Amino acid sequence: MQPFQSYMNLALLEAKSAANRGEVPVGAALVGPDGKVLAVAGNQTRAACDPTAHAEILVLREACRMLKSERLSGCDLYVTLEPCPMCAAAISAARVRRLYYGASDPKSGGVERGPRIFAHSQAHHVPEVYDGIGARDSEELLKSFFQERR
Amino acid sequence: MQPFQSYMNLALLEAKSAANRGEVPVGAALVGPDGKVLAVAGNQTRAACDPTAHAEILVLREACRMLKSERLSGCDLYVTLEPCPMCAAAISAARVRRLYYGASDPKSGGVERGPRIFAHSQAHHVPEVYDGIGARDSEELLKSFFQERR
Numbered sequence: 001m002q003p004f005q006s007y008m009n010l011a012l013l014e015a016k017s018a019a020n021r022g023e024v025p026v027g028a029a030l031v032g033p034d035g036k037v038l039a040v041a042g043n044q045t046r047a048a049c050d051p052t053a054h055a056e057i058l059v060l061r062e063a064c065r066m067l068k069s070e071r072l073s074g075c076d077l078y079v080t081l082e083p084c085p086m087c088a089a090a091i092s093a094a095r096v097r098r099l100y101y102g103a104s105d106p107k108s109g110g111v112e113r114g115p116r117i118f119a120h121s122q123a124h125h126v127p128e129v130y131d132g133i134g135a136r137d138s139e140e141l142l143k144s145f146f147q148e149r150r
Numbered sequence: 151m152q153p154f155q156s157y158m159n160l161a162l163l164e165a166k167s168a169a170n171r172g173e174v175p176v177g178a179a180l181v182g183p184d185g186k187v188l189a190v191a192g193n194q195t196r197a198a199c200d201p202t203a204h205a206e207i208l209v210l211r212e213a214c215r216m217l218k219s220e221r222l223s224g225c226d227l228y229v230t231l232e233p234c235p236m237c238a239a240a241i242s243a244a245r246v247r248r249l250y251y252g253a254s255d256p257k258s259g260g261v262e263r264g265p266r267i268f269a270h271s272q273a274h275h276v277p278e279v280y281d282g283i284g285a286r287d288s289e290e291l292l293k294s295f296f297q298e299r300r
Binding site for chain 2: 045046051052060068069071084090093094110114115120123
């Protein structure tokens, strides 16, 4: 298994765990320049009563806390779903090196559609982006989560 | 003085206080449906080692904590500078009713330029937007802050 698949699997585990807590199943992992996993998290918006508590924001904040830095140069972020505009802009602000994501998100995504955060000069740093990693597992999680709630 | 000016003055005080702490001078105030001030904050990205600790995000999170809700329907946000894409998307996610902001931000703004967060279908809620409120004071604060640092 390629390293990027192992890291995405960690993010998928966090997404599953989020679903079990009744949160939208999205998970993320933040990996340091040496390959060490610095933070993992799933969505917590409901439990934390915090609209900013997306998986991506949680791992960015946790890694910054650990490294005592507001920049995560050389770090890579893995997330099971295309980031929303808020998270994409936070990823840029944190100077994340590479963004790997799973499923596309036509409804709320901000990377490959709509605001296309990284395509404007207001994004002062643009990560390398790799999409479709573990997309099927991520889609299935989201589909069954929303089907159960209808 | 109009109420919106008083609220913006609170945000400007927070921006000044941020400058005194060596943070980029941007301040915000979050006001409830009854006109009560729920939260005020200035930027804290440096002190908190947190790239998401913009004034807007801080007041959104604080008000959600107070109201035990991830939605701030009927609440209004005052901020001294045009929000960046991250903050604009968070304002939408939190269902803020009205956004009042001061100076325009060609370099990093995400409301009237670049990603234009509220102009895409991925923004599931669009606040009423009032710009240019207290813009001159805000611009002077930012200008003198960056001049001193050059």
